[in-house]
Amino acid sequence: MSKRLRIVVQGASGRMGRAVLELLRDHPQLELAAAMVGEASASLGRPLGADWPSHSFRADWLALEDADLVIDFSGPAGFDTAVSQAERLRAALVTGTTGLDAVAQALLDRAAQTIPVFHAANFSLGVAILGRLLAQAARSLADWDLEIVEAHHRRKEDAPSGTALALGQQAAHARGVKLEEVAVYAREGRCGPRTDGEIGFAVVRGGGIVGEHQAMLIGPAERIELAHRADDRSIFARGAVTAAEWLALQAPGRYGMDELIADRGG
Numbered sequence: 001m002s003k004r005l006r007i008v009v010q011g012a013s014g015r016m017g018r019a020v021l022e023l024l025r026d027h028p029q030l031e032l033a034a035a036m037v038g039e040a041s042a043s044l045g046r047p048l049g050a051d052w053p054s055h056s057f058r059a060d061w062l063a064l065e066d067a068d069l070v071i072d073f074s075g076p077a078g079f080d081t082a083v084s085q086a087e088r089l090r091a092a093l094v095t096g097t098t099g100l101d102a103v104a105q106a107l108l109d110r111a112a113q114t115i116p117v118f119h120a121a122n123f124s125l126g127v128a129i130l131g132r133l134l135a136q137a138a139r140s141l142a143d144w145d146l147e148i149v150e151a152h153h154r155r156k157e158d159a160p161s162g163t164a165l166a167l168g169q170q171a172a173h174a175r176g177v178k179l180e181e182v183a184v185y186a187r188e189g190r191c192g193p194r195t196d197g198e199i200g201f202a203v204v205r206g207g208g209i210v211g212e213h214q215a216m217l218i219g220p221a222e223r224i225e226l227a228h229r230a231d232d233r234s235i236f237a238r239g240a241v242t243a244a245e246w247l248a249l250q251a252p253g254r255y256g257m258d259e260l261i262a263d264r265g266g
């Protein structure tokens with residue numbers, strides 16, 4: 001039997017961190033190496049719970065010497081540490097943190113020279129397929145208006161969601177344009193009529209909505225709506241853990257859902 005892979009979870013006390021811990025609890029191939037939070041976390045030093053008698057939430061990365069993978073869901077606050085510590089440990093890095101700017105993307109590119117790096121704004125297989133359908137529709141209906149609407153829980157900090165932006169990127173790429181040149185993130189007051197080629201974004205925040213994305217392609221007298229609704233964030237955790245198992249077998253480089261799906265014949 002092969003050795004179990006040792007996983008460090010960054011952002012372990014958060015909604016996604018806990019969902020990942022839940023999957024690691026009885027996992028046959030993966031084991032928890034450490035559950036990390038920030039230095040100022042209210043959870044620092046607290047035990048993980050009865051299922052993890054030998055683990056507490058910790059922030060002492062330099063005490064870690066042995067890990068195969070880092071899974072990061074800490075948001076921008078813990079992202080840089082996840083990247084630099086994965087590099088130091090020579091561990092593969094899976095990150096689902098969204099709201100990454102160009103500097104953060106450059107950090108991932110740098111890390112990918114020495115370790116395998118997997119980033120996805122959304123680890124759901126359904127969303128990956130939604131992106132492909134949207135690209136096809138946006139290409140075929142290049143003169144139809146495209147609007148992307150997303151809805152999330154009231155505690156989400158970034159907007160539009162990483163997924164909405166990734167969908168916009170896929171559609172823009174399919175149309176041969178740059179998203180930054182066609183994206184419209186706000187309409188208010190006398191903002192004038194819609195211009196041709198715009199990709200508009202709208203954001204809903206409230207309650208406990210797990211994650212919903214809808215792309216509307218609007219023609220002269222008809223409309224296509226492509227939508228995905230996540231009912232439980234365990235789907236994202238499962239996707240991240242699947243990505244981790246796959247990534248552990250890859251060479252240093254940048255990977256995402258497309259590479260994972262392609263490698264599995266999709």
Ligand SMILES: NC(=O)C1=CN([C@@H]2O[C@H](COP(=O)(O)OP(=O)(O)OC[C@H]3O[C@@H](n4cnc5c(N)ncnc54)[C@H](OP(=O)(O)O)[C@@H]3O)[C@@H](O)[C@H]2O)C=CC1
Nearest residue numbers: 011013014015016037038041074077078096098121122123
């Ligand atoms: N790719 C995907 O499929 C998905 C991506 N996400 C993304 O994942 C990220 C996290 O989301 P979510 O779990 O809802 O957020 P939470 O706010 O629930 O969790 C964030 C976690 O990060 C911890 N944290 C904060 N600062 C640091 C730090 N400096 N070092 C280490 N840990 C830190 C927090 O600890 P504490 O609060 O204890 O200080 C908390 O445990 C977001 O960017 C979100 O958009 C979310 C869902 C799916």
Ligand SMILES: O=C(O)C1=N[C@H](C(=O)O)C[C@H](O)C1
Nearest residue numbers: 098121122156161162163211
């Ligand atoms: O913060 C969340 O919750 C989610 N974030 C991701 C995003 O920004 O796209 C993925 C998912 O929709 C849930």
